[in-house]
Amino acid sequence: MxxxxxxxxxxxxxxxxxxxxxxxxxxxxxxxxxxxxxxxxxxxxxxxxxSSPLVHGMTPQQTPLPPPAKRLVLFVADGLRADSLYELDSDGAPRAPYLRGILENNGSWGVSHTRVPTESRPGHVALIAGFYEDVSAVAKGWKENPVEFDSVFNESKYTWSWGSPDILPMFAKGATGDHVYTFCYAPESEDFGAEDAAKLDTWVFDHVKSFFNSSRSNQTLFSALNEEKVVLFLHLLGIDTNGHAHRPNSREYKENIKQVDEGVKEIASLIDNFYGNDGKTAFILTSDHGMTDWGSHGAGHPTETLTPLIVWGAGVNYPQKVTSQFFEDNFLKEWKLENLKRLDVNQADIAPLMASLIGVPFPLNSVGTLPLEYLNSSALFKAESMFTNAVQILEQFKVKMSQKKETTLSFLFTTFKPLSASEQINFLKEIRLYIQQKKYDEAVSLCKTLIDLALEGLSYYHTYDRLFLGLSIAMGFVGWTTYVVLVIIKAHTNLTKAVPTNKKKSTVLFYGFAAAGMIIAFFLLIQTCPWTYYIYCLLPVPVWYAVVKEIPVIEDLARNILSxxxxxxxxxxxxxxxxxxxxxxxxxxxxxxxxxxxxxxxxxxxxxxxxxxxxxxxxxxxxxxxxxxxxxxxxxxxxxxxxxxxxxxxxxxxxxxxxxxxxxxxxxxxxxxxxxxxxxxxxxxxxxxxxxxxxxxxxxxxxxxxxxxxxxxxxxxxxxxxxxxxxxxxxxxxxxxxxxxxxxxxxxxxxxxxxxxxxxxxxxxxxxxxxxxxxxxxxxxxxxxxxxxxxxxxxxxxxxxxxxxxxxxxxxxxxxxxxxxxxxxxxxxxxxxxxxxxxxxxxxxxxxxxxxxxxxxxxxxxxxxxxxxxxxxxxxxxxxxxxxxxxxxxxxxxxxxxxxxxxxxxxxxxxxxxxxxxxxxxxxxxxxxxxxxxxxxxxxxxxxxxxxxxxxxxxxx
Structure with missing residues (x-):
């Protein structure tokens, strides 16, 4: 310039x-x-x-057998690290005595592995909807949904939730009908400079207690609470806020964990008493993401991606004793839990677990695999639930394949061969036959194979145009860089001499590139490609036209460089x-x-x-x-x-x-x-x-x-x-x-x-x-x-x-x-x-x-x-x-x-x-x-x- x-x-x-x-x-x-x-x-x-991985138009899939639980209570301790919860204090005492007692005597436990970005919105979407949200969704809206998605809350009969105004509304707004209710504190309560951020969790616990107390005098609410397929969601932000403000190794962070432990104990007791200890309530405690030692999250450090998972109550396995087990992180000895079986899951696996426990359809876009080891139910129930899980993911695969087939010329379309139409039928028939023959282990194994193939196929069709688009962008890149180099050499150096323009050649060149552009546009049009594809594929045309116009300069430059x-x-x-x-x-x-x-x-x-x-x-x-x-x-x-x-x-x-x-x-x-x-x-x-x-x-x-x-x-x-x-x-x-x-x-x-x-x-x-x-x-x-x-x-x-x-x-x-x-x-x-x-x-x-x-x-x-x-x-x-x-x-x-x-x-x-x-x-x-x-x-x-x-x-x- x-x-x-x-x-x-x-x-x-x-x-x-x-x-x-x-x-x-x-x-x-x-x-x-x-x-x-x-x-x-x-x-x-x-x-x-x-690009968003979501597809729409699938048929909801539900296990045909009665579920073990009538209701589910989900505690999400925002920003809670797995090691912070499971490790013992310096005096050898558990930091969360109630939850420690649960995983030792009453329930199953493990580590939930999150994906990056380890932020609140993607973490909660994975937990409750079962899929890993497109990363750009965080930039598109923190509270609003850039695309509509199904969730366990949406599939429930009723869901009541308490907590942050940044998290709860997105699941209520995405729900069909009016059955997901939210109770949020004021946004200004999320203050990193507050005297004690644990008050955010206290607010949630107090309002849940008040809610149940008021239901005794409200017959409509009381009846709704006694329905089946009910979800109660407690979002606890205090630990995350204290972690940001004071770091996870601080006294405030650790004290907050103890307060959450005490609050979970009170709420669990309150709910059991409310329902007369009917044994039909399942409880899950986990976290959306962890936190680094310096109080941040968002990247992929193990302290951010390893979060706790404790499940207990109706339909959940009791602790399983083992003599030895191996995990690469070597935390078991440090946590003094080497003799209790650790059941690790991917974060998206928790959504099908919740759906299975209360008998609601699996979220339509869920890519999680049901962790069967958490379930304390019959082999038939496990096999049927796994089959439902496999069919639900296969439905997504079929819709994705159909969409891609419609927008690709038939002679250019390449199917995902491991799951052709005939292979799909064979898988479903064989699994159903195994279940009828009571070969439940074989059925489960085949379901897992089908799930893996369906996920691989989803990825295949989701990335179907990647090579085509990548080559277009690379051609544009090389063309643009070459053009800029030619501009520099022509206008700002003595390496070339002015060459007279041949108007006849220029005209032929222009019409040649214009024709190439029209052919590309026609090719994209008959495939009904998105409008952005036109930009990516047509951009190299004018760029390379500008380069080819300078061929005399390139020839002159080549002669000078050789000298x-x-x-x-x-x-x-x-x-x-x-x-x-x-x-x-x-x-x-x-x-x-x-x-x-x-x-x-x-x-x-x-x-x-x-x-x-x-x-x-x-x-x-x-x-x-x-x-x-x-x-x-x-x-x-x-x-x-x-x-x-x-x-x-x-x-x-x-x-x-x-x-x-x-x-x-x-x-x-x-x-x-x-x-x-x-x-x-x-x-x-x-x-x-x-x-x-x-x-x-x-x-x-x-x-x-x-x-x-x-x-x-x-x-x-x-x-x-x-x-x-x-x-x-x-x-x-x-x-x-x-x-x-x-x-x-x-x-x-x-x-x-x-x-x-x-x-x-x-x-x-x-x-x-x-x-x-x-x-x-x-x-x-x-x-x-x-x-x-x-x-x-x-x-x-x-x-x-x-x-x-x-x-x-x-x-x-x-x-x-x-x-x-x-x-x-x-x-x-x-x-x-x-x-x-x-x-x-x-x-x-x-x-x-x-x-x-x-x-x-x-x-x-x-x-x-x-x-x-x-x-x-x-x-x-x-x-x-x-x-x-x-x-x-x-x-x-x-x-x-x-x-x-x-x-x-x-x-x-x-x-x-x-x-x-x-x-x-x-x-x-x-x-x-x-x-x-x-x-x-x-x-x-x-x-x-x-x-x-x-x-x-x-x-x-």
């Missing part, structure tokens, strides 16, 4: 400005095209990998490849950034800049080494260290004083001393932020909540910081320094530990980078090297002095991409978004609000990006290089990384492996789009200035 700046206050002609504007008229079109293409590439991954030194070319390609590989590797191992920064530290020595500017080179090396420490620090899993945040604030103020003193002594005749007042306001804002962080966390520590004044100051700082920034002078060092102060005042409020020091180290390196690039300019023999001390961002750079690209400019662009990746991974990784410490936003709010908290976290992640982008903007204008050419190189590097991750996306292995590979692709694509936005934002922050009326100075005569 050509660097256009208005000429107010600069000795440049209006004509020059208009020439610059005209030269850049093609830029908005290119930027819009780039944004559109990358948005398509990004969104495509959701159609390919994140170059082969060894140099190969060496250059190897270095570029190694650099991109280090960037890709850093997404898996942050320590790769440390290696890269240590290599960067030796850059001045390799390029002889060490001899030109020893002092700057030494500072560069020291700051590279300093920044290299951050990727080695823990991402999460640390206790808040507020003294480090305070130290970062004080260090910022100390640097500010020295910088301000230096500015006051400078001899820049264009500078207005009144402008320096802005820095005093910004320094005051930094000091205030430092105090607010300290004060807020002290207040929360003594359980007095978030002070209202601190909250007001935090939000005012967030709003006022960018305004103060735009009031500062636009001289290079002054504006960059102002950007640091404004961003630091907000960043401090969002910090809880060492990460508060990260922007300071990063900015220091960026500051030296600008100076080092200035020193490197002499290699190009430029006639005018701008003086950084008096350089003003708002003064136009003469476009006639913009030079052509050199190999060194690829290194500059690589530095920028590397620093952008470092800005993201320096103190975090993908888990810092998916699974973060709520303490980061406590200066702004403590009441649970996922989108507000997520927005503040994204702001925290973006702040280092802004620092790097503004530094890169300074490098572009001071090295007299068109920002369009430099940014195009950045685009190519980031697109090569994105293509790399596109091919690394998995649809096999563990759910965590699949999720991580997709997350990396989405992340790098987001970075590409984000860098486009950052480029524009950096120009705004560096060149624009808000004008305020100034006092006129009166001179005495």
């Amino acid at each position: 050509e660097h256009i700046v208005w000429t107010a206050g600069c000795p440049e002609s209006v004509v020059l400005c208009l020439c610059q504007l005209a030269a850049a008229m093609d830029i908005p079109v290119f930027i819009l095209a780039g944004l559109l293409v990358h948005c398509v590439f990004l969104v495509s991954i959701f159609d390919i990998y994140f 170059l030194h082969i060894g140099q070319s190969i060496g250059f390609l190897l270095v570029c490849t190694l650099g991109v590989e280090i960037l890709v590797f850093s997404f898996f191992y942050r320590s790769a950034l440390t290696v890269g920064l240590l290599v960067f530290a030796g850059w001045p020595v390799i390029t002889q800049l060490w001899l030109q500017a020893k002092t700057k080179a030494m500072i560069w090396t020291l700051l590279c080494v300093l920044l290299a420490i951050f990727p080695l620090m823990p991402v999460v899993g640390r206790e808040p260290n507020i003294p480090l945040v305070i130290a970062a604030g004080l260090l910022t103020l100390l640097i500010s004083f020295f910088s301000l003193a230096s500015l006051c002594k400078s001899e820049n005749k264009y500078r207005d001393n009144e402008d320096l007042k802005v820095y005093f306001y910004q320094m005051f804002s930094v000091a205030l932020s430092t105090y607010v962080v300290s004060s807020t966390h002290n207040s929360l520590k003594i359980k007095q909540g978030l002070p209202v004044m601190n909250q007001i100051i935090s939000w005012m700082t967030l709003v006022s910081s960018p305004v103060l920034l735009l009031l500062s002078p636009t001289f290079l060092f002054e504006r960059l320094f102002s950007i640091l102060l404004s961003l630091m005042s907000t960043y401090l409020l969002l910090s809880t530990g060492y990460e508060a020091l990260f922007p300071l180290a990063l900015f220091g390196l960026m500051f030296v980078w600008i100076n080092m690039e200035q020193e490197a300019l002499q290699h190009y023999g430029l006639s005018l090297k701008p003086k950084l001390a008096v350089f003003n961002f708002t003064c136009a750079v003469d476009i006639t002095q913009f030079r052509q690209l050199h190999l060194d400019d690829i290194r500059r662009s690589f530095f920028f991409v590397f620093f952008i990746v470092t800005a993201f991974f320096g103190t975090g990784n993908i888990a810092s978004i998916n699974s973060f410490d709520p303490a980061s936003v406590y200066c702004f709010l403590t009441v649970f609000s996922p989108f507000m908290m997520g927005g503040l976290l994204l702001l925290k992640v973006a702040i280092p990006f802004v620092l790097v982008s503004c530094a890169f903007e300074a490098v572009q204008v001071t090295t007299q290089l068109s920002s369009k050419s430099l940014f195009l190189i950045v685009l190519v590097i980031s697109d090569i990384m994105a293509l790399h991750f596109f091919f690394l996306v998995k649809d096999y292995g563990s759910w965590l492996d699949i999720g991580t590979s997709i997350s990396h692709y989405v992340l790098v694509m987001s970075l590409t789009i984000f860098m486009m936005v950052m480029n524009g934002l950096a120009q705004l922050l560096t060149t624009q200035r808000l004008g305020l009326p100034r006092r006129t100075k009166h001179h005495s005569t």
Whole structure:
């Protein structure tokens, strides 16, 4: 993008400005095209990998035998880890004595294995509806259902539920009719800064007691409660809230578990007494997800994916004694439960278990397998229940196959051979024959085989178009990257000469690609494909048309490259490849950034800049080494260290004083001393932020909540910081320094530990980078090297002095991409978004609000990006290089990384492996789009200035 700046206050002609504007008229079109293409590439991954697995139109399946229980009580202790419940206290006593007694004497127990994301909504959907919700549903709505789904609650006669307003309504709104009732506390009750979050659980227990007491005087309610197929759901959020606020190893978290144990005991006793101990009530206690030691969840650490499951009451097996059993996690000895059989399940298996216990149809979209070992019933009942389970999943398979067959040309359709129509009939006949012959074990075994095949078939048809779509996106990717490379070579280098356009060939080419596009569109139309498929499949057509149009340029380039030194070319390609590989590797191992920064530290020595500017080179090396420490620090899993945040604030103020003193002594005749007042306001804002962080966390520590004044100051700082920034002078060092102060005042409020020091180290390196690039300019023999001390961002750079690209400019662009990746991974990784410490936003709010908290976290992640982008903007204008050419190189590097991750996306292995590979692709694509936005934002922050009326100075005569 050509660097256009208005000429107010600069000795440049209006004509020059208009020439610059005209030269850049093609830029908005290119930027819009780039944004559109990358948005398509990004969104495509959701159609390919994140499309909803749900299908509709199945027939409900129900076990034909009478169920063992008339009612079910489901306790979900939100955020409860398996080890936190099962392990003994330091004195050897059980943490939850009632539940410990249940699993030792009355019921069955095990571990429920969850999938990522380990969040409340997906966990509850898996528990109650029996399927693993499309991950994007979390982004589409926390409380609302992006798609309708069936659940155990919907299939019940009546369901009463108590708990969080974030969870209960989605199951009530998805139910047909009016038989799912919810009782929720106020949303503001979910306060991480509250004195005791266990009151959320106390609220639930108290309201359940009140509910049963009131039913004795309400005949309608009393009759409803005595019906069959009744579900009571108690959602207990206190443990999760205390875990976020105080960590799972805290006294508050452990005490909350004891309170839940006591509450479960009281409710179980109350219900048994209410129904006259009829032995027809089944109880289940589990959790939607666990929690890491540092109080977060969302990723795939075992502490997040291993949750407790205790089942007792009607139709449930008693404890089974064993002499030995083996599990990879080796928890049994630690829990002192090695002699009681542990029955592990997948989280989705709990829904068919609940349906089987009370005799309701299995949820239509359930993919869970009934865990028979939990049932204490006849072999016939188990076989019939398993058969129902198999038919219910097979129904989904048949609907999915039918849908795919309808939208695919018959000669292109490939069936899932292990479950052809004849194979389905054979399976069903054989299972039914085994049941009639009372060969129940054989029937169950065959049912499990049928379930496995049906699930495999569901996956087969769900991913049927994946290869086709993936190839289309890959072709678009390669075409776009090739086109950008050609634009760079043609417009910004001397490697090719202008080639006259052959109009006849161009016309033939245009009609050829237009015909190809029409054929693709017709092919998609007769298959009634979704409209998004048209975008993915047609996008490569115009992209490759633009590439093929430049064949004369490609031929000319090939001739020139062959004339170059082969060894140099190969060496250059190897270095570029190694650099991109280090960037890709850093997404898996942050320590790769440390290696890269240590290599960067030796850059001045390799390029002889060490001899030109020893002092700057030494500072560069020291700051590279300093920044290299951050990727080695823990991402999460640390206790808040507020003294480090305070130290970062004080260090910022100390640097500010020295910088301000230096500015006051400078001899820049264009500078207005009144402008320096802005820095005093910004320094005051930094000091205030430092105090607010300290004060807020002290207040929360003594359980007095978030002070209202601190909250007001935090939000005012967030709003006022960018305004103060735009009031500062636009001289290079002054504006960059102002950007640091404004961003630091907000960043401090969002910090809880060492990460508060990260922007300071990063900015220091960026500051030296600008100076080092200035020193490197002499290699190009430029006639005018701008003086950084008096350089003003708002003064136009003469476009006639913009030079052509050199190999060194690829290194500059690589530095920028590397620093952008470092800005993201320096103190975090993908888990810092998916699974973060709520303490980061406590200066702004403590009441649970996922989108507000997520927005503040994204702001925290973006702040280092802004620092790097503004530094890169300074490098572009001071090295007299068109920002369009430099940014195009950045685009190519980031697109090569994105293509790399596109091919690394998995649809096999563990759910965590699949999720991580997709997350990396989405992340790098987001970075590409984000860098486009950052480029524009950096120009705004560096060149624009808000004008305020100034006092006129009166001179005495």
